[in-house]
Amino acid sequence: MIAATLACALSASATARAAASDASVGAGEGPSPEYATGEDGHRFRVRFDPATRVRLGVGEAMSVGSPSGEAALGLAPELTAGVEIETLRARGAGRDRVVWQTDHRVVSGWLHPLGQGPRAIPAFDATLYGVTVLRHDESPSIVLPSSPPVGIPFPFDIGFETEVGRVRASDRFPLDRVSGAQVPELQIGVLRGALLFDPWRSGDAGRSVEIGLGARYDLDVFGAPTLAHARLVHRVAPMTAASLRWRYRTDDGLFSFDARGDVVPHWTSEGVWRVAALGSLRIERIVLAIDDQPLTLVLDGGWRLRPATSETERAQDVRVTLGVALDLWSR
């Protein structure tokens, strides 16, 4: 049932992309060859859409954490999985052309099944659902409803992003301010949303510079002393969460790059304002394909600054993973 639903979704996505491709042909852009032919006459795919896939990956993660100023290096095997679907819907032609690019992420994330040391839970980062929507307009403008209406050129593509149900457990827990012991912690991103502005306006799938401003609600669960007896810290950023993201993808989809930074001033349930920060970088290169299903070399990194609470110290950690991922149902 799930497979059938997924297949339908991917099929719909393919149809949408085909329509978008037709539109681009209509706009005067030539079709690009997706297949080549081998010496024995066998056709094989040479172009991919790495944003639509069921991903299964494995890698080795290196993490560096500095709770209480003590840096420590750890290595752990990492499993990745997730479903991503990208659709492109195009309308019009020429200056009236409008393209909607939508990127869905469903149940995606990573897991360190063999974490270091005795832990109640393994390190992981999983997101239930996230979506990014960008609207590209060949003639972007702000229209003032005067009589007659006045159009003012607007140098951005616009869009929005939403993420629901993100849960993270770091390789390293923050330290208790008094005892210095590690305090188990779960970070739950309940909901976040942001408006996006893209000054690059490429109109191409996977190429954007997104400046985001939005709101988010996060919940930190600290073990007191275990997660079964938890202490909660609510964090709310009322349209104060800023982000900057740069996505790039080659025409053939063999190489992709995604860098992102977030600065999140927020109010906490402890009655004070704090600032959290995140950064991430992901570089992918398709090196092989097995029956046209790409095998990707992945370098994935992330940095997080976790603000202090009344009982825990500020902590930050860096995770860098090098691995491979097999993309199923990739187009």
Next chain:
Amino acid sequence: MPRSHRNSRRPPKARPSLGATRVGCVAAATGLASLTCLACLTWTGRAAADELPRLEWGKPVTCMNDPSGNPVRVQCTALPNGSLDCLVAPNELEGGGELEHVGPCAAPDGLTYAKLAPRGGTFSPAIAESPPGYARSNRGHAYQVKFDLLNRFYVGGSWSPTSQLAGVASGDSTSPFGFGRGRVEMGIEVSVPAPNGRSRHDFRILDASATFKDFELTGVLFAYDYQHLHRRPAFFLTSFIGEPKLYPVTSKLGWGVRVVNVADRPPAYRDTLDIEYLELHAAWNPWQSSDLYSHVRFEVGGDVGQLWENRTEIAKGLSSGAAYVGFTSAMHTRVSLGEGGLHSLRFDASYQRPVVLRGELGGKTANRLKAVASYEGVLFAINDQPFSFRVGARASMRDDPRTDTRSTELGVDVGLRFSFWAPPRVFEPMRELEDP
């Protein structure tokens, strides 16, 4: 041993050696009436019986009576001048009786040599055809000369002296077996080639042996192995380093399963019982003969079973044993020498490393290594059921998970096997490409 005859080709020099006198059919050549052709029908002299040619299997045969009224099988070849070159074989056993293992023949009423060869011909004595894997004696009896020992029910017995080198875990420093050890064995082997799939399916059923004196019992209830020689690529690999390149990948992978493999009272652990309930493995066949009869095969897999340190405790139920899971690996070599299936060589080696899951031995591991090399050759056949000689050498090493002692056993087997069924070995060619 009966002499092996090739049925498919007539010896090219056979006819002159028969002393045959080929009479030219002048009348026929000049277009005279067929009556004159009676003079052209020539019966060649009878040569030594063991030099008689054979009718060719698969070619048309006509059944009729010779001029003396004896039933014969006639197979003719047209010559360029329109006459026929015919072989004539008795269509009954010497002394009477129906021929066995002959092909179909047409039997028109009232057919005579003259009607069969209206433009003249030569009729030479011969022996009736026999199907592949069979030869036919001069008396007309067909007997099997090729055997497929992968398809049989066999029983056997052997002399199996065994020595134990170290690690006597039974507490008995005197080997309970020794020079006078004997073994009886039985098993069902079935091997089914699938030319359309360019594959072969091997089955073993109730393959077991028991030794005299110490009553070591080993056996497999059911085992299945699959191998193939596919020519279609299993998958295509594309590299994107530099210009995209496509590489077809043809695997020689197979798989197999083993169900209920029993090792009761092995020599070094006289009180133990090991039942492996299920074993699954993937296999790689780096070399296979064109009919997949012979091969070199490597296997890697896992198994689950139970171990009883005191075999009598199984009377309390299966829960009394210590469950284990483990890693399994094996290498099998199976080589048939020649196409007759009369001689075969085997080498089988296996390594297993079970981990006991619970009980006093929970978490303990043990190494088990076993190797058997053997030769089996058909000595003779009784009513087409082969009687074979088998000689082998075996070695095994086994850890005791409780005491961490290691026992090594060396032995040889010299014995005989009698196989039922064992049909002629089939050389059906595989298709050029397997079915998709």
